[in-house]
Amino acid sequence: MKYLYLEPSALFKAYIPEKGSDNVEYVLQLLGKDIMGITSRWTILEITRGIIKRRNIGELTQKEALQIINFFLDDVKEMIALKKLRLIDVSRRIIQEALNLIIEYNLYAADAIHVKTAEIYGAVAVITDDRHVLKLKNATKISVISVEKHMDEFKLQLHQLIRNKR
Amino acid sequence: MTIITIRIEESYYNEILKLVKSGEFKSISEVVRQAIIEFLKRRRYPWRDRRELREYLKTKKKKFKPSGEIIEEIRGEESI
Numbered sequence: 551m552k553y554l555y556l557e558p559s560a561l562f563k564a565y566i567p568e569k570g571s572d573n574v575e576y577v578l579q580l581l582g583k584d585i586m587g588i589t590s591r592w593t594i595l596e597i598t599r600g601i602i603k604r605r606n607i608g609e610l611t612q613k614e615a616l617q618i619i620n621f622f623l624d625d626v627k628e629m630i631a632l633k634k635l636r637l638i639d640v641s642r643r644i645i646q647e648a649l650n651l652i653i654e655y656n657l658y659a660a661d662a663i664h665v666k667t668a669e670i671y672g673a674v675a676v677i678t679d680d681r682h683v684l685k686l687k688n689a690t691k692i693s694v695i696s697v698e699k700h701m702d703e704f705k706l707q708l709h710q711l712i713r714n715k716r
Numbered sequence: 717m718t719i720i721t722i723r724i725e726e727s728y729y730n731e732i733l734k735l736v737k738s739g740e741f742k743s744i745s746e747v748v749r750q751a752i753i754e755f756l757k758r759r760r761y762p763w764r765d766r767r768e769l770r771e772y773l774k775t776k777k778k779k780f781k782p783s784g785e786i787i788e789e790i791r792g793e794e795s796i
Contacts, residue, residue, distance in 0.1 A: 558783075558787050559783055559784035559787045559788075560783075562783035562786070562787060563783045564766050565766060565769060565770070566770065566773060566780050566783055567770040567771070567773050567774045567780065568780050568782055568783065569782065571770055575766060575767065578766070596787055596790055596791075599790050600783065600786045600787060600790060603786055603789065603790065604780070604781070604786065607781070609778055609780055609781065617761055617762070618769070620760070620761075621757075621760075621761050621763070621769060624753075624757065624760075625766065628753050631749065631753075632746075632750075658791040658792070659791075660790075660791045661791065678784070679782065679783065679784035680784065681782075681784040681785070681788060682784055682787075682788075
């Protein structure tokens with residue numbers, strides 16, 4: 551089984567129409583038999599907060615925000631039931647090791663938790679957006695790829711990484 | 717998980733069996749599970765899946781901030 555780490559900046563795009571949404575959808579459709587998506591349980595809070603923030607700035611109505619939050623939670627539950635996704639708890643080990651990333655690379659606490667979770671669980675790649683590729687790639691040896699790339703280029707890079715990971 | 721027993725028409729059963737034999741689903745249980753999930757979702761939301769949700773939001777003709785920007789703002793909420 552190979553693991554792809556779904557960083558919230560990428561996974562959030564599956565629920566909002568924007569640049570990169572189709573690539574995230576492609577990744578989610580790929581999950582199942584040989585490839586599993588993993589993400590920190592913290593992702594649930596970040597995306598939920600993100601939906602509420604979109605309501606606060608007027609992008610969503612209160613009703614839409616609540617429906618999207620419930621849909622997102624159901625969707626995650628379904629992906630877990632179908633063994634496409636696994637939520638990783640924020641453990642003592644992850645926090646201990648994330649400390650060094652904060653000190654050494656000046657990462658936000660959440661960035662450090664995501665990177666360390668991906669490393670500890672042996673992810674093939676961290677799937678994120680353009681902005682976070684720049685921030686995270688220096689802090690880890692794992693490949694960090696952006697879903698905002700052109701779809702052909704994204705697919706090529708993703709499949710190369712999956713193939714090359716032993 | 718809870719175990720349930722259901723009676724269905726033979727023709728539906730045969731169709732489900734075809735889906736399992738084709739390899740699309742691992743078992744009859746998986747087909748039934750998926751069908752129940754989709755049925756409940758359809759009743760709960762104006763969209764059936766992620767793609768339909770995105771299409772629904774596109775009809776609102778609003779410009780959405782990039783998710784990465786929103787996430788970055790959230791992470792910055794705690795910082796000085």
